[in-house]
Amino acid sequence: MNSDQIKKLFQQVKQGKLSPDEAVQKLQHMPFEDLGFAKVDHHRAVRVGMPEVIFSQGKTPTHVAAIFERLALKKTNVLATRATVMQFEETRSRVPKVEYHELARCITLRQDKKKYGKGRIAVVSAGTSDIPVAEEALVTAEIMGNDVEHVYDVGVAGIHRLLANRDSFTKARVVIVCAGMEGALPSVVGGLVGVPVIAVPTSIGYGASFQGLAALLGMLNSCASNVSVVNIDNGFGAGYVASMINRLP
Amino acid sequence: MNSDQIKKLFQQVKQGKLSPDEAVQKLQHMPFEDLGFAKVDHHRAVRVGMPEVIFSQGKTPTHVAAIFERLALKKTNVLATRATVMQFEETRSRVPKVEYHELARCITLRQDKKKYGKGRIAVVSAGTSDIPVAEEALVTAEIMGNDVEHVYDVGVAGIHRLLANRDSFTKARVVIVCAGMEGALPSVVGGLVGVPVIAVPTSIGYGASFQGLAALLGMLNSCASNVSVVNIDNGFGAGYVASMINRLP
Amino acid sequence: MNSDQIKKLFQQVKQGKLSPDEAVQKLQHMPFEDLGFAKVDHHRAVRVGMPEVIFSQGKTPTHVAAIFERLALKKTNVLATRATVMQFEETRSRVPKVEYHELARCITLRQDKKKYGKGRIAVVSAGTSDIPVAEEALVTAEIMGNDVEHVYDVGVAGIHRLLANRDSFTKARVVIVCAGMEGALPSVVGGLVGVPVIAVPTSIGYGASFQGLAALLGMLNSCASNVSVVNIDNGFGAGYVASMINRLP
């Protein structure tokens, strides 16, 4: 422990083993973060319950499995996003208790079952094609210790279907809304709830959707004031932000 | 008249004043459109009731007034869009019966009071800032002989207000929807009606609206299939397209 | 059934089991959509003759076939867009009467042969590469109960060819124009007809066409006032909008 190292320094000075000058010099050459750590720590303490996260895309199955195994030793929850079936299989051969979430393309290991969230997080998605992104948000929020509910397929062109499912998200403490194409859903949902809405543009759409740009711009320009936005297809980010809000005491 | 000119040619041949060869040569040097015109004419016949239109922006008051006066002689309705008060004053000094529509920035002269539209055109606008564009659509549709109704201030973030005014547009034969910011309104309206929706993105918005680009992309990617789109702030175009649809027999 | 639930409420009041005040309160807590549905229905009634539509891209053959089979039970026409031959084969094994439109990449099932369109829809396409999009528009319009005619390969750089085929689209009630590259065709066609023109930019082109962006911008800026635009390559949307216009009474 860092404080211990510093304390040792002071004790050596006290015991006359080091002069104050030598101690100052030693202190300046100690790794910076050892001192900073004390301060950072308070922050990290807040992060208890945060899963360790692996972004799997572009990594070999062996690589994913190895990192997963190492992180699993810390006894926190572990989450690997953008993971393939092959990465999962390799990981399971080392960490048998992992689960695979096919739609969300996530591998999870649940070791900490405590609920950190104070309320429920609702994940609302516009079309069936948005579901993978929504599921990534959902799995992220769950593994971070939240109660989550997913409201499917309630696009704005069928507004009565959205209204009919309103109860599912008006009772939530935070709402995540995933939508591609014109990205209009967060505005409508934002107008129906009195809580923060995290909007996730998806890359779903044709032609002039420009891989999610249309949805992204739509969400940034939302006429509902309680909407903030994360990156295109970033279900993980939305789940993370929502969890952070939901665990506020 | 063109047919007459051609007939004359045939008569001259008949009378031996021209040889067939000379006639062919003459025909080939007659202005092209004189022949084509006959065909085009059928199309122009359809256009009866269309107002003559002046785009006033960048023109001097004198220039606008002069064109207006000349067009007024045809006894059709006349419309000047993007017109200033000064352009209006100058025009009125020459054509006393003109009217000025301040919000729409239009000058109109109503000389043909026939209703060409078969049903009603509804103009729905999202925010108060979209009203000038909506009014331009409305004035255009009216001067083209349509019954028009304007539903104000029914943005998607207050969906109950839109639903409460639903009767105003569900009974229309064509619906024009003007919206800036995220441009989501046409999708919601499109899902509520069974008629064509003409979407007009407006340049209203801050920052990442990029002068209407966000709304334009949103509308082009509408998840409602009955939506087609005109240019940013093009209220006139929307009114014109809607009129053309509404007068279909 | 919802109406039954409400009826029950009235019966309980009638029988004195509930006071009017209690009934009002109960009513306010019943699910919203149950009442709303009645109104929405009127709108849906308008939609009779609309085919049920499946967007096949990214779905497994089994998935497409299963949805198709279920929708076919409603006895309306069924349309699957962006469908592969394999998706078609699987679908045909369950619904033998389906047809495959190779160019349009569509599967159709015709169960309702009524003509809903009042006139003819013309589909005009600029180059041979635009034909798949044009055919998607054509198949969509046909399955929605319209007479449709396709005018091929009449790009603006060979204007006499377009003019020679003018009769094909000047008699139509609605015109769909598909073009890639500079997207100029809708402007020329729009100037030749007195009916609404639906422009479809296609992603055909090289270099600075930027996957249809050039054509899209060209069409939005059309100098012909009777043109409105749908998304890039969205033949289905154009066919749908045109059908909606063509069935206006």
Add this chain to the structure above:
Amino acid sequence: MNSDQIKKLFQQVKQGKLSPDEAVQKLQHMPFEDLGFAKVDHHRAVRVGMPEVIFSQGKTPTHVAAIFERLALKKTNVLATRATVMQFEETRSRVPKVEYHELARCITLRQDKKKYGKGRIAVVSAGTSDIPVAEEALVTAEIMGNDVEHVYDVGVAGIHRLLANRDSFTKARVVIVCAGMEGALPSVVGGLVGVPVIAVPTSIGYGASFQGLAALLGMLNSCASNVSVVNIDNGFGAGYVASMINRLP
């Protein structure tokens, strides 16, 4: 009143003037929103403490003052954003207790002094040019009943200055970060705190900042997972979202 209308219906059934069947039918033709309103209300209840907001840009001083006066009658706090000195003067002539926040370009009226926020909101800004946007966020958060602290001029190119001021924002419950140019500050702050960070790109920058686009993209791509983003220069939106998070019980 709507509930009254429904109550009347029940009373008529009770009195035998209407059969339950007739009442159901009548009910289905009553305006939709009258019922829906009740539910929406629950949501509005949540919004207690939200100030009424006027977007002043483009409005005449008289117009702003008139709206302000009317909203002031509700005894909630009132906020006018993007307001000029002239709009303020006119408003003060009608509502003497208003205050003007010059940097934030806001007019406020404080009638409800209750603290709705559970903790403190920190507003961190990168450069002196970002202060107007930061102040808009700050004024918004204050008028919505929050304790707010502003940490000025702690751009990432002078990281020790940011670290030296770390205590100011590590103790906050929500952090708003305003930055133009490369928009890097939210990533650094996000890595130092364990609470949600709302990033506001500002239009400050030269050349290739493209009026805030560079900062916007930077923030959307933040490598800190607890960051979500609002529109360029949208200090109000950030203050609003932060308030909503801070009042979560």
Add this chain to the structure above:
Amino acid sequence: MNSDQIKKLFQQVKQGKLSPDEAVQKLQHMPFEDLGFAKVDHHRAVRVGMPEVIFSQGKTPTHVAAIFERLALKKTNVLATRATVMQFEETRSRVPKVEYHELARCITLRQDKKKYGKGRIAVVSAGTSDIPVAEEALVTAEIMGNDVEHVYDVGVAGIHRLLANRDSFTKARVVIVCAGMEGALPSVVGGLVGVPVIAVPTSIGYGASFQGLAALLGMLNSCASNVSVVNIDNGFGAGYVASMINRLP
């Protein structure tokens, strides 16, 4: 022939077989282009020596071969651009005399050996990666009857190499310049010659070249006034424009 058809009409009138009125009516129903053709013809006469062109990309070998065979019958030169080896093999099996230009990805058939160009066309290319585009321009210009010279690998970062090869292009009547990356070469060449320069941006480049956009913008903004630009990678277009200039009498 059309003129003959019209002459016949006049003769029938002369012979009293048709009245002038009947003739006018008949004339109006004759295909439009038959009349127009006479005028268009003068234009087509100019086009003598233009090869028939097939854009092969996306076509099956059989399709390319079939079109090629048909066009070859006209005894003009034939050019197929963007052609694969397989398309060439299939074409050769039907038209044995065709040649394949591997770098240019072109199939040609030379049946008309006349020189139509008045001078020489120089094709200058910046880097080795630009050669395929340059060769497409070269093959196009050759098959259209021009003397062509290709100056390779004279990018602006090695200006002495360009200057050393100056004689090759300063004597040309038209210069085509192909360059990717920053697209600076046309400006330098344009300053060294007193003839028209056709600039072809290529899609060669990394990262921020954005598939030729950087080169395209560079060329459009050339500080040399004698430069005009064609589409990205459009070697064919450059060869065609240059040929048209070079054959001016």
Add this chain to the structure above:
Amino acid sequence: MNSDQIKKLFQQVKQGKLSPDEAVQKLQHMPFEDLGFAKVDHHRAVRVGMPEVIFSQGKTPTHVAAIFERLALKKTNVLATRATVMQFEETRSRVPKVEYHELARCITLRQDKKKYGKGRIAVVSAGTSDIPVAEEALVTAEIMGNDVEHVYDVGVAGIHRLLANRDSFTKARVVIVCAGMEGALPSVVGGLVGVPVIAVPTSIGYGASFQGLAALLGMLNSCASNVSVVNIDNGFGAGYVASMINRLP
């Protein structure tokens, strides 16, 4: 003169005043261009008849007048583009024979009346708003010694008007086409003529024309192969390129 300087060097060697080694060293320190100039000269000879050109935008009237006066001494024609009336007045006070072209915003001085062009240049413009750009092209081409004709207001949405004026440009040796909005006119004109077409996109248009971007992209993607493009609103450049083509022997 440079050759003289070099000759002198050789004479000094011949006379024994310099050793060959000394001469080589001297030669290497002589200004580079003195040698290069001889080669460049041939190129400049071609440029005879080119006017000296001043880009006036952003210069003071005094500055423009001073440059103009100096250039006028060379007895060539002089052209100042983007010139204001004030710049003209100041210039006229020094060079009385200058003329001002109001629409084209150009000042010209005609001192060399020789015709350098071999044929006629046609300038075709789509709308009345494109006329300033077209006139700049026209004035440029005239001052460079060409016969020029301007065909006004023949946009593609009124194709018969364009066809009726076809003779004006089908006889030209080069055609300049100016168009804003969708920029479709060059494609249509390009298909009607057998000579090079220089396309000039103008910044005319609303909303999604994005200051000429739509027209620019349209022209770059022209389906007519004889079209090349210059920068947005660059009438001068088009006139220059056309002149260069027209003077080819």
Add this chain to the structure above:
Amino acid sequence: MNSDQIKKLFQQVKQGKLSPDEAVQKLQHMPFEDLGFAKVDHHRAVRVGMPEVIFSQGKTPTHVAAIFERLALKKTNVLATRATVMQFEETRSRVPKVEYHELARCITLRQDKKKYGKGRIAVVSAGTSDIPVAEEALVTAEIMGNDVEHVYDVGVAGIHRLLANRDSFTKARVVIVCAGMEGALPSVVGGLVGVPVIAVPTSIGYGASFQGLAALLGMLNSCASNVSVVNIDNGFGAGYVASMINRLP
């Protein structure tokens, strides 16, 4: 001094005035940067000779003058960029020795005349319109203690002029190249020198230059490997980077 404070801590421990535990706690509450500062200091030492810089745009003359006066007290050089004449006048009234550089729009105060640069910095600019940006670079480099030379008006379309002035920049230790329009100059200069080239795109250009975007992309894609790029119109940045390179021992 910080090290002293820490030393004091150790001495107090040595003297028994503090226990090691108390010292650790005290250390953790000392301002973070006090420790970090020691390390940062080495870095700041390097910065000796760097002028204090004020970005004047958007500041009042009084504000600029006040900051300037305060910074002048440090006896380093002071630089205010983007300064107006009024800001200069106000500053001079407080700090009489300041100079104004009109073209560069800079105010400077020279208090430290030491040469920090090891060699010469050449500033090369393409057109006369690029001079303000080039002058800003030049003034920045000079006030930072460098010998600077400015080579004017050597655009790539007149390559012999650039070559004739080659000596001016081939002897430099760093070269700054400013160019608008196509931004080609850095590539040519980069190929002629064996030292680092800092490229500054300027916003000079018309139409498709898009306020410097064309030049920026051109420079980023430079085919010369010794080129790196700063922001559009950022003459100050280029001068700063060049100075930093030039003072490397």
Add this chain to the structure above:
Amino acid sequence: MNSDQIKKLFQQVKQGKLSPDEAVQKLQHMPFEDLGFAKVDHHRAVRVGMPEVIFSQGKTPTHVAAIFERLALKKTNVLATRATVMQFEETRSRVPKVEYHELARCITLRQDKKKYGKGRIAVVSAGTSDIPVAEEALVTAEIMGNDVEHVYDVGVAGIHRLLANRDSFTKARVVIVCAGMEGALPSVVGGLVGVPVIAVPTSIGYGASFQGLAALLGMLNSCASNVSVVNIDNGFGAGYVASMINRLP
């Protein structure tokens, strides 16, 4: 040798074998660069130690190997970038001493072991995904004769890790910083060092990173004044620029 050829000319004049006039004429027809070369040479002399570089992408293994073999004969170092294992294998079969750098995708041959760099170059990278680009910079700098150190995985969201590794880059003479996503790292590093920073945006990121555009814009807008930027993923360019700076005497 060129000087020899010129000397010969002078000697022939001296010996009366050529008249001065004949000599001048001969000189003018000698290849341009032969004279220019003398001047260029000085520049090339500076380049000693620069490796010969092959850009391998898109070349066949045989092609890469052949060029590599030929360049190896010059006894300088040789570098092939963007090389595959297969290209390496083929090259090694001809030049056995080559090495392959897997992460950097480079083949190198070290024949010149001299240190040309005066100090150390630090390569700092933000995330593990940026390592290939960073390694390309590192290998380039090494083969050009520099001491290089790579600091891995010090992204801005974990600022204490960056600070802890500060010694690695604060002692460097030039720092290269590679980062994707928001591209914020160069700003932070730039603020910590007093030497030039070369920023390399990488194409790493999701959604709105737009293949490195976000990072590129971020770096161009860096608030640290000592940062200049190279193209996206251009590790080679950064290594080259850094080497050029580091070898400045």
